[in-house]
Amino acid sequence: MAEGVSMAEVESILALKSNCxxxxxxxxxxxxxxxxxxxxxxxxxxxxxxxxxxAGTHVYRQGDPRTDILNLxxxxxxxYQDLEDGRRQVLRFLMxxxxxxxxxxxxxxxTHGTEALTNASLCVxxxxxxxxxxRRHPSLGERYLWMIERDSQLTADQLTSLGQxxxxxxxxxxxxxxxxxxxxxxxxEAGENLAMPLTQVLIAEATGLTPIHVNRMLRKLREANxxxxxxxxxxILDPERLAAIADLSEALIMLWxxxxxxxxxxxxxx
Amino acid sequence: MAEGVSMAEVESILALKSNCxxxxxxxxxxxxxxxxxxxxxxxxxxxxxxxxxxAGTHVYRQGDPRTDILNLxxxxxxxYQDLEDGRRQVLRFLMxxxxxxxxxxxxxxxTHGTEALTNASLCVxxxxxxxxxxRRHPSLGERYLWMIERDSQLTADQLTSLGQxxxxxxxxxxxxxxxxxxxxxxxxEAGENLAMPLTQVLIAEATGLTPIHVNRMLRKLREANxxxxxxxxxxILDPERLAAIADLSEALIMLWxxxxxxxxxxxxxx
DNA sequence: CGATTGGTTGATTCTACTCAAGCCCGGTGG
DNA sequence: CCACCGGGCTTGAGTAGAATCAACCAATCG
Numbered sequence: 001m002a003e004g005v006s007m008a009e010v011e012s013i014l015a016l017k018s019n020c021x022x023x024x025x026x027x028x029x030x031x032x033x034x035x036x037x038x039x040x041x042x043x044x045x046x047x048x049x050x051x052x053x054x055a056g057t058h059v060y061r062q063g064d065p066r067t068d069i070l071n072l073x074x075x076x077x078x079x080y081q082d083l084e085d086g087r088r089q090v091l092r093f094l095m096x097x098x099x100x101x102x103x104x105x106x107x108x109x110x111t112h113g114t115e116a117l118t119n120a121s122l123c124v125x126x127x128x129x130x131x132x133x134x135r136r137h138p139s140l141g142e143r144y145l146w147m148i149e150r151d152s153q154l155t156a157d158q159l160t161s162l163g164q165x166x167x168x169x170x171x172x173x174x175x176x177x178x179x180x181x182x183x184x185x186x187x188x189e190a191g192e193n194l195a196m197p198l199t200q201v202l203i204a205e206a207t208g209l210t211p212i213h214v215n216r217m218l219r220k221l222r223e224a225n226x227x228x229x230x231x232x233x234x235x236i237l238d239p240e241r242l243a244a245i246a247d248l249s250e251a252l253i254m255l256w257x258x259x260x261x262x263x264x265x266x267x268x269x270x
Numbered sequence: 271m272a273e274g275v276s277m278a279e280v281e282s283i284l285a286l287k288s289n290c291x292x293x294x295x296x297x298x299x300x301x302x303x304x305x306x307x308x309x310x311x312x313x314x315x316x317x318x319x320x321x322x323x324x325a326g327t328h329v330y331r332q333g334d335p336r337t338d339i340l341n342l343x344x345x346x347x348x349x350y351q352d353l354e355d356g357r358r359q360v361l362r363f364l365m366x367x368x369x370x371x372x373x374x375x376x377x378x379x380x381t382h383g384t385e386a387l388t389n390a391s392l393c394v395x396x397x398x399x400x401x402x403x404x405r406r407h408p409s410l411g412e413r414y415l416w417m418i419e420r421d422s423q424l425t426a427d428q429l430t431s432l433g434q435x436x437x438x439x440x441x442x443x444x445x446x447x448x449x450x451x452x453x454x455x456x457x458x459e460a461g462e463n464l465a466m467p468l469t470q471v472l473i474a475e476a477t478g479l480t481p482i483h484v485n486r487m488l489r490k491l492r493e494a495n496x497x498x499x500x501x502x503x504x505x506i507l508d509p510e511r512l513a514a515i516a517d518l519s520e521a522l523i524m525l526w527x528x529x530x531x532x533x534x535x536x537x538x539x540x
Numbered sequence: 541c542g543a544t545t546g547g548t549t550g551a552t553t554c555t556a557c558t559c560a561a562g563c564c565c566g567g568t569g570g
Numbered sequence: 571c572c573a574c575c576g577g578g579c580t581t582g583a584g585t586a587g588a589a590t591c592a593a594c595c596a597a598t599c600g
Contacts, residue, residue, distance in 0.1 A: 081427075083434055083435075084517055087434040089430035091426050102419065103419045104416055104419035104525055105418060106525060107524055107525070134411070135408040141408075142401070146413075148415065148419060149418060152422040152425065156351060156381075159351075159432065160351045160359035160361075162478060163359040164477030165357075165473075197547085200546070201545095205433075206433075207433070208432060208434065209589090210588070210590080211546090212588090213587085215549085215576055216549085219548085219549095230316040249381060251373075251377050254378075421594060470578070470579065481557080482581090483555090483556055485579065485581085486556090488582090
């Protein structure tokens with residue numbers, strides 16, 4: 001920020017030019033599975049606007065009145081839930097393609113908050129028109145449902161992690177999950193380096209630990225040559241050991257990696 | 271069991287006679303919001319069969335091939351997720367009206383297991399015909415989505431509980447949640463006594479604690495005259511203190527209690 | 541420049557776990 | 571009949587993993 005034009009503004013220009021093409025290209029996103037048919041056209045029509053956020057700003061806060069549904073186009077978000085006394089739990093991290101702002105009908109206000117971890121851009125889809133679209137295009141409805149269920153699976157895995165794993169395992173599992181989701185791949189080279197825009201405080205809020213303990217466990221993982229987290233980048237030093245410690249569910253890999261076939265298609269088409 | 275006819279069989283006779291009326295009457299269930307229209311008729315048509323389970327038996331196990339979708343008519347179920355090494359996390363408890371067996375498409379096998387805590391009866395709805403029904407009756411589709419989202423909210427609340435609350439708070443929150451969901455009310459008389467078919471081991475698996483520690487915390491809550499759990503029944507000794515310790519989210523109450531208005535209507539009509 | 545955010549480390553405390561034992565109860569079998 | 575067993579629950583003693591308290595460093599920001 002500062003230098004006249006914020007990063008979010010720059011990104012906005014790029015995103016507007018590409019006119020949601022990025023989102024459409026995401027095999028894991030809402031538009032991804034729709035093809036170029038009528039449904040996709042109408043979904044583009046329904047898009048009310050784009051929103052551009054700088055890192056650290058909120059999409060909405062816990063307790064805000066219900067918002068529109070948004071589709072994350074670029075950047076990472078966090079969703080969290082606060083207790084009365086200020087304790088905060090991170091529910092999940094969101095990456096491009098994610099649906100943002102949905103929750104069960106009948107709740108007057110948002111039960112969680114969503115904040116941008118990086119600069120981010122989102123499609124705004126008025127909740128009403130999205131419901132109408134689901135009604136008219138069952139394939140869109142099924143896709144939407146699938147994405148909600150996939151998020152739900154993620155939350156369940158996280159719940160199992162907090163309930164059953166110790167601190168080191170939880171941290172390893174979280175970082176590997178994010179590595180897999182952000183790359184769409186489950187296998188990594190030794191020494192591979194990825195963007196991972198987290199702070200230790202966020203990892204603590206996601207794993208139910210104190211930031212101090214997260215720091216110690218990260219040191220242990222570094223000293224054991226498993227991984228390194230530095231300046232918002234993750235280096236995977238020993239993929240096998242990391243996978244063994246994290247012990248992720250098969251489901252996570254199946255739901256968040258791009259199918260081999262579509263990778264081949266992309267290569268073929270490109 | 272043993273004496274010729276199992277409890278499940280007895281229940282089966284009752285359930286068949288009532289022909290799913292129980293489920294239809296549940297304001298919180300799948301059929302509940304459909305009224306008597308065409309969609310409800312077709313849903314009844316789609317019902318392939320009923321399943322009757324004795325307490326302690328499985329609806330399906332983790333790793334089983336994908337099953338049909340089921341609608342819980344009577345009894346309580348638990349859903350759990352196991353880690354490789356045998357550690358088990360209880361994801362949620364299910365009560366009449368709940369949808370059972372759904373998970374994101376694309377997964378070949380069940381990522382969790384479901385077991386009967388009491389004798390239970392379920393409607394079997396073939397997954398394919400339910401998808402078809404959602405397609406033809408958007409109101410059913412919306413209802414289905416709402417139920418998935420409501421479950422998801424429950425999982426998120428539980429995640430926050432495990433991440434942020436201490437042992438005593440987690441146990442209080444779980445028991446109060448179940449009391450609210452099983453009665454459809456958020457307010458209790460001092461000394462009120464409810465069915466609560468849990469073991470201390472199950473509470474431990476749900477809260478991420480050891481059974482031994484659960485036992486100690488239950489003793490503390492009993493000694494503090496907050497609640498008593500005995501022979502599968504919960505006595506709420508001090509509703510205010512329990513609510514203060516549990517500190518449940520507003521959302522839970524709004525999603526799982528019958529709306530006041532309808533209760534008022536009932537009183538007015540009665 | 542001071543203030544703030546993110547990260548690091550040590551010393552100490554305490555929550556919750558582990559290990560170990562024993563109780564009550566219903567069922568089962570000699 | 572009693573012995574035995576297993577499930578569910580209870581309690582005590584010792585331990586460990588994570589929290590708390592308290593500094594401190596480095597980089598960035600205003």
